[in-house]
Amino acid sequence: MKRIQNFINGRFVDGTGELFENRFPATGEVHSLVSAAGEQDVDAAVSAAKKALKGPWARLSVQERITLLRRVADGINARFDEFLRAEIMDTGKPASIASHIDIPRGAANFNVFADQIASVATEAFEMATPDGAGALNYAIRMPRGVIGVVCPWNLPLLLMTWKVAPALACGNTVVVKPSEETPATATLLGEVMNDAGIPEGVYNVVHGFGGGSTGEFLSSHPDVDAITFTGETTTGEAIMAAAARGVRPVSLELGGKNPGIVFDDADIDITIEGLGRSCFANTGQVCLGTERLYVQRGIFDQVAEKLAARARTYAFGDPFDQSTTMGPLISEEHRRKVLAYYEKAKAGGAEILAGGGVPSIQGYEGGSWVEPTVWTGLPEDSPVVRDEIFGPCTHITPFDDEEEAIQLANNSPYGLATSIWTTNLSRGHRVAGRIDAGITWVNCWFLRDLRTPFGGSKRSGIGREGGVHSLEFYTELRNVCVKL
Numbered sequence: 001m002k003r004i005q006n007f008i009n010g011r012f013v014d015g016t017g018e019l020f021e022n023r024f025p026a027t028g029e030v031h032s033l034v035s036a037a038g039e040q041d042v043d044a045a046v047s048a049a050k051k052a053l054k055g056p057w058a059r060l061s062v063q064e065r066i067t068l069l070r071r072v073a074d075g076i077n078a079r080f081d082e083f084l085r086a087e088i089m090d091t092g093k094p095a096s097i098a099s100h101i102d103i104p105r106g107a108a109n110f111n112v113f114a115d116q117i118a119s120v121a122t123e124a125f126e127m128a129t130p131d132g133a134g135a136l137n138y139a140i141r142m143p144r145g146v147i148g149v150v151c152p153w154n155l156p157l158l159l160m161t162w163k164v165a166p167a168l169a170c171g172n173t174v175v176v177k178p179s180e181e182t183p184a185t186a187t188l189l190g191e192v193m194n195d196a197g198i199p200e201g202v203y204n205v206v207h208g209f210g211g212g213s214t215g216e217f218l219s220s221h222p223d224v225d226a227i228t229f230t231g232e233t234t235t236g237e238a239i240m241a242a243a244a245r246g247v248r249p250v251s252l253e254l255g256g257k258n259p260g261i262v263f264d265d266a267d268i269d270i271t272i273e274g275l276g277r278s279c280f281a282n283t284g285q286v287c288l289g290t291e292r293l294y295v296q297r298g299i300f301d302q303v304a305e306k307l308a309a310r311a312r313t314y315a316f317g318d319p320f321d322q323s324t325t326m327g328p329l330i331s332e333e334h335r336r337k338v339l340a341y342y343e344k345a346k347a348g349g350a351e352i353l354a355g356g357g358v359p360s361i362q363g364y365e366g367g368s369w370v371e372p373t374v375w376t377g378l379p380e381d382s383p384v385v386r387d388e389i390f391g392p393c394t395h396i397t398p399f400d401d402e403e404e405a406i407q408l409a410n411n412s413p414y415g416l417a418t419s420i421w422t423t424n425l426s427r428g429h430r431v432a433g434r435i436d437a438g439i440t441w442v443n444c445w446f447l448r449d450l451r452t453p454f455g456g457s458k459r460s461g462i463g464r465e466g467g468v469h470s471l472e473f474y475t476e477l478r479n480v481c482v483k484l
């Protein structure tokens with residue numbers, strides 16, 4: 001049985017924690033065992049990262065760091081099939097997704113921030129002084145130090161490197177805690193880091209669970225200088241509390257209950273294509289996905305019917321088969337959560353337009369499969385419409401006018417993402433400016449320019465990642481004032 005180890009100070013080591021099972025979600029079969037890190041292993045990883053801040057890594061120029069980051073990107077691409085297999089075995093997601101999104105973006109993130117750090121500016125101010133000689137102020141950008149990186153299971157390599165790449169570009173060192181569900185690609189990246197010549201201790205990986213385990217050991221460690229987290233809102237609260245001790249900055253990318261708004265002048269084909277992805281892609285396990293949809297009354301029936309038909313087109317099966325378009329959920333535990341909402345919808349009297357249950361897939365009976373589902377008819381205060389489900393499901397509600405649509409969309413404690421579908425672009429711009437969300441797409445979804453600010457409002461997070469915004473988090477600006 002394959003064993004997945006921790007990666008500390010450039011070496012793969014067993015942790016002092018227990019071995020835990022790693023399952024292939026498509027069948028439920030155990031495919032590897034993972035060595036959990038104990039508190040002393042996390043301490044060893046943080047110490048290695050702290051020591052590396054004073055070693056060769058600290059003496060590299062920005063250009064030398066850029067060269068190493070590009071080598072890491074090349075290293076991932078050179079081992080593309082290994083990363084692809086590892087990600088699919090951990091998540092069960094179809095190769096059609098992982099080969100086009102997860103692995104390419106996992107490599108691209110290193111090039112994006114190599115570009116970004118090459119051109120980032122700071123600032124300088126000349127000032128008058130009473131003696132007339134003046135003074136010059138200039139800012140210098142310093143790495144924060146050891147960054148704790150705590151990651152989720154839905155886009156494991158993509159979301160981990162979305163943090164590690166800018167952190168390293170800025171001269172920090174990192175200790176990564178991948179989700180217990182998806183340990184493999186973060187571990188494989190350790191080999192790539194060594195091969196690329198990243199000094200030992202710069203990139204470390206510790207495996208285990210969250211509260212009372214590895215995640216908490218890391219976020220509470222006094223020598224971690226900043227914490228970047230992506231995951232559930234409640235976990236974000238716990239990590240923010242841990243970071244408060246020692247006054248450490250946090251970047252929190254949290255949960256959402258994202259609305260879509262379809263006006264009656266929308267291009268139906270473009271809209272259904274976009275909503276088909278935003279509602280069901282990655283088996284609905286995307287933080288930016290649409291779980292509540294508001295459709296103007298005049299086209300409500302048409303959109304509901306077409307979206308329900310789209311939900312029925314997904315092909316379940318072998319995640320390694322390129323013709324498979326929908327995989328399982330990440331685990332039996334998560335499937336129980338999603339199916340509980342399927343039952344709540346039924347109990348609440350929802351009209352089920354598509355799905356609502358579990359598909360029968362020959363040869364994959366042990367997998368965590370659910371049907372893509374479309375409901376209507378529930379009240380806005382239903383848990384199905386309020387809570388983040390994180391599955392391939394959406395509830396559709398009709399609205400009459402723009403004001404009502406905005407009010408419905410904003411009526412949520414979350415504020416992560418929205419999509420607006422209309423051919424009236426004045427309305428598209430106008431409504432986008434009134435939605436309380438970090439990211440709003442108009443006539444598109446998940447179109448990503450990696451230089452843009454990415455993050456949530458309200459309970460969907462704190463801070464922004466992407467482009468220069470990542471560099472603002474992973475560095476500290478210091479001002480120097482020189483009397484002339």
Ligand SMILES: NC(=O)c1ccc[n+]([C@@H]2O[C@H](COP(=O)([O-])OP(=O)(O)OC[C@H]3O[C@@H](n4cnc5c(N)ncnc54)[C@H](O)[C@@H]3O)[C@@H](O)[C@H]2O)c1
Nearest residue numbers: 152153178179209210211215216231232235253254255287
């Ligand atoms: N905003 C975004 O960009 C974004 C992106 C992806 C996923 N998410 C969110 O992530 C969630 C799904 O991911 P998940 O189930 O892995 O989230 P999760 O919060 O359960 O776990 C995320 C990570 O935090 C760790 N963790 C859990 N409790 C902890 C604690 N008390 N202290 C330290 N670490 C702890 C886990 O082990 C895991 O590595 C969804 O809510 C989704 O919306 C948000």
Ligand SMILES: O=C/C=C/C=C(\O)C(=O)O
Nearest residue numbers: 154162285286287288448
């Ligand atoms: O599930 C959440 C997806 C997040 C995606 C990104 O952070 C990104 O595209 O950079």
